[in-house]
Amino acid sequence: MPPSPTDRGARHLGAGLTLVVTVGLFTFGGHWLDARLHTSPLFLLVGLAAGFAGGLLHLLRVLAPELLPFGKNKAGTGARKEPPEPPPPGPVAKS
Numbered sequence: 483m484p485p486s487p488t489d490r491g492a493r494h495l496g497a498g499l500t501l502v503v504t505v506g507l508f509t510f511g512g513h514w515l516d517a518r519l520h521t522s523p524l525f526l527l528v529g530l531a532a533g534f535a536g537g538l539l540h541l542l543r544v545l546a547p548e549l550l551p552f553g554k555n556k557a558g559t560g561a562r563k564e565p566p567e568p569p570p571p572g573p574v575a576k577s
Contacts, residue, residue, distance in 0.1 A: 497544040501537035508533025 485493075512529025516522040542549055 493544060497541045500544075501541050504537035504540070505530065505533040508536070 508529040509526060510529070512525035512527065515525035515529075519525070
């Protein structure tokens with residue numbers, strides 16, 4: 483059954499808020515490090531870039547998982563492939 487418009491809207495809102503909060507927290511952390519280490523604006527920019535990259539990956543993972551090349555099986559369902567089970571123990575062949 484397809485998700486209702488309310489479910490989709492809540493998922494989109496949550497993903498957008500996660501992006502904003504992630505960028506904000508990482509930027510604030512970079513600013514805090516710059517103030518402590520007197521390296522302005524180095525860690526602010528690093529935090530901004532890291533927050534944006536992480537938030538964008540989360541946004542894509544929630545809203546468009548088919549666009550991400552990792553974590554998919556060949557059927558494209560988004561489920562990760564489990565490693566194959568080892569064969570059951572059997573008689574050992576002698577050479």
